[in-house]
Amino acid sequence: MSERTQTISKSWTIVSYILLILFTLITILPVVWMLYSSFKPMGEIMLHPLRLPAAPTWENYQKAFKYGNLIVSFLNSVFYSGVSTFSTVLLALAAGFALTKFGYKSSGVYFGIFTLGLLITVNSVITPLFIMETSVGLYNTRLGVILPYIAFGLPMAVLLSTGYIRGVPDALIEAAVIDGASYIQIFWKIVLIVSTPVLATMAILNFLGNWNEFLMVFTLTSGENMRSLPVSINSFAGRLNEDYGLQFAALVVGTIPMFILYLVAHESVIKGFGEGALKE
Amino acid sequence: MPRLNKRSSYYVLLLPALLIYLAIIIFPIFMSLGLSFTEWRRFRMTGFIGLQNYVDILSDPVFHRSLWNNIQIMLISVLGQIPLGILLAYLLHRKWVKGTKFFEFMIFLPITISSVVIALLWNRVFSPVGIYTTFVRMITANPDYVVKIFESETYAMLPVLVVLLWQHTSLYMVIFLANLQRIPSSVFEAAVIDGAKESTIITKIVLPALSPVIFTCSVLAISGSLKSFDLVYAMTAGGPVNYTYVMALYLYQHTFTFHNYGKGSAVSIIIVILSVGLISLVRGIYAKAQKKFE
Numbered sequence: 001m002s003e004r005t006q007t008i009s010k011s012w013t014i015v016s017y018i019l020l021i022l023f024t025l026i027t028i029l030p031v032v033w034m035l036y037s038s039f040k041p042m043g044e045i046m047l048h049p050l051r052l053p054a055a056p057t058w059e060n061y062q063k064a065f066k067y068g069n070l071i072v073s074f075l076n077s078v079f080y081s082g083v084s085t086f087s088t089v090l091l092a093l094a095a096g097f098a099l100t101k102f103g104y105k106s107s108g109v110y111f112g113i114f115t116l117g118l119l120i121t122v123n124s125v126i127t128p129l130f131i132m133e134t135s136v137g138l139y140n141t142r143l144g145v146i147l148p149y150i151a152f153g154l155p156m157a158v159l160l161s162t163g164y165i166r167g168v169p170d171a172l173i174e175a176a177v178i179d180g181a182s183y184i185q186i187f188w189k190i191v192l193i194v195s196t197p198v199l200a201t202m203a204i205l206n207f208l209g210n211w212n213e214f215l216m217v218f219t220l221t222s223g224e225n226m227r228s229l230p231v232s233i234n235s236f237a238g239r240l241n242e243d244y245g246l247q248f249a250a251l252v253v254g255t256i257p258m259f260i261l262y263l264v265a266h267e268s269v270i271k272g273f274g275e276g277a278l279k280e
Numbered sequence: 281m282p283r284l285n286k287r288s289s290y291y292v293l294l295l296p297a298l299l300i301y302l303a304i305i306i307f308p309i310f311m312s313l314g315l316s317f318t319e320w321r322r323f324r325m326t327g328f329i330g331l332q333n334y335v336d337i338l339s340d341p342v343f344h345r346s347l348w349n350n351i352q353i354m355l356i357s358v359l360g361q362i363p364l365g366i367l368l369a370y371l372l373h374r375k376w377v378k379g380t381k382f383f384e385f386m387i388f389l390p391i392t393i394s395s396v397v398i399a400l401l402w403n404r405v406f407s408p409v410g411i412y413t414t415f416v417r418m419i420t421a422n423p424d425y426v427v428k429i430f431e432s433e434t435y436a437m438l439p440v441l442v443v444l445l446w447q448h449t450s451l452y453m454v455i456f457l458a459n460l461q462r463i464p465s466s467v468f469e470a471a472v473i474d475g476a477k478e479s480t481i482i483t484k485i486v487l488p489a490l491s492p493v494i495f496t497c498s499v500l501a502i503s504g505s506l507k508s509f510d511l512v513y514a515m516t517a518g519g520p521v522n523y524t525y526v527m528a529l530y531l532y533q534h535t536f537t538f539h540n541y542g543k544g545s546a547v548s549i550i551i552v553i554l555s556v557g558l559i560s561l562v563r564g565i566y567a568k569a570q571k572k573f574e
Contacts (some may be wrong), residue, residue: 151304183289212394274458
């Protein structure tokens with residue numbers, strides 16, 4: 001490297017550090033502030049908004065759990081996200097196998113119909129969905145939340161699974177057919193196993209998306225015992241709540257579960273988002 | 281269980297996904313279209329009124345404001361989040377700094393937080409006891425400073441736009457970073473040895489290589505900004521007055537507050553038409569730009 005390029009890259013290093021540190025601080029400071037403020041009583045927050053808690057207390061959390069219905073909402077969130085993610089992934093892999101390894105001409109049409117769904121957002125169907133669910137008795141039921149969650153997860157999941165399964169060698173499946181395995185057996189015993197990497201990506205993207213989903217639970221349920229965490233937090237700690245300490249505690253409760261997932265699996269999460277959008 | 285032949289197996293594998301998808305996404309789109317021509321009073325359909333709902337909506341000043349606010353969100357997404365995402369990804373990719381994994385981890389963190397939590401947290405940040413307010417008080421030495429911008433008819437959207445930039449930029453950063461890693465590192469090394477300026481590397485190597493991804497991200501950003509609801513609802517609920525109304529909020533109000541399913545559906549259809557139109561426009565621009573590069 002010449003001297004000139006060395007000085008240039010040195011100044012780029014400085015610029016990079018400044019920009020990246022600045023961005024990291026802007027990202028992290030509000031979150032850190034939320035975390036420690038949740039251990040401060042209301043009065044202290046008003047007097048010294050930025051100071052660390054003088055005498056950290058769990059009181060805000062005790063109240064939040066007592067009045068905020070947070071445990072039921074947490075369990076609902078686990079149930080909604082878990083069941084729908086599991087179903088979306090399984091159904092999308094089955095469809096992906098059918099669309100890529102059977103060689104039927106109709107496959108292209110079905111695939112096209114699925115990808116169309118990428119452009120359709122929840123609010124373009126929420127009115128009819130509400131009417132449909134009310135008329136068949138699915139409104140304000142857990143199934144009435146899970147079914148739309150599965151459906152809205154499918155377009156992206158089918159796109160990812162077909163992209164992946166297409167790359168699985170045909171010979172693997174032909175050999176199993178010659179050995180006398182049925183296609184359903186092949187799906188359970190071969191396709192599911194070799195698809196583990198894409199399965200993980202699909203599961204993470206889906207779970208995170210469903211966990212943070214708001215509009216469908218908000219409009220398709222009404223009972224407090226049907227609410228998910230984001231909806232409960234909004235009604236309990238929403239804009240009109242004047243007890244800031246309590247509000248901070250509720251926000252932290254809403255943040256912690258996915259933060260733990262991120263801490264444990266951040267490489268897969270980042271990879272999933274990075275690659276999820278690669279497949280056009 | 282009897283052994284299935286090939287064609288039956290095909291349908292057993294395909295149909296569960298296809299039927300759920302058709303019933304919950306495709307069928308309602310057509311139902312929406314049908315409903316949008318109907319009139320509703322007190323939870324009841326009272327008749328077919330042709331395009332009247334559309335006429336009402338398109339001449340409603342509240343809808344105009346909602347549309348304009350959605351356009352602002354779209355501009356901040358396409359012209360703010362995406363370029364910033366490219367810049368951050370590039371800085372990380374060139375490895376001029378140590379701890380790139382750390383920065384990536386930290387900057388991507390907001391993606392895991394729900395929009396509701398983000399909205400309420402930032403309301404606190406801008407509140408009289410918030411970080412932002414306290415900080416401004418410190419540098420301006422004005423202990424009575426409060427954020428008034430929410431009340432301004434012209435700038436009420438500004439806090440929402442800032443938060444959106446904060447919330448989503450990292451998503452594009454991660455997508456661009458994953459794609460930059462596909463460019464062979466020898467390309468960068470050769471350019472540096474040839475004495476190419478950074479600006480040349482960016483315009484001649486990075487942007488052309490990323491152009492298909494920039495296109496995909498623009499599509500994501502457009503359809504994402506037309507649907508924005510959660511953040512705005514939790515942060516301002518459209519207020520004060522209707523200064524921060526967006527189309528999805530307008531839809532929500534007509535369907536779930538007034539139970540006017542006809543008008544709500546018409547808003548849905550308008551959103552779909554806008555989204556398809558804008559995406560086709562971007563596709564056209566992209567095709568033209570590609571021709572120019574070749």
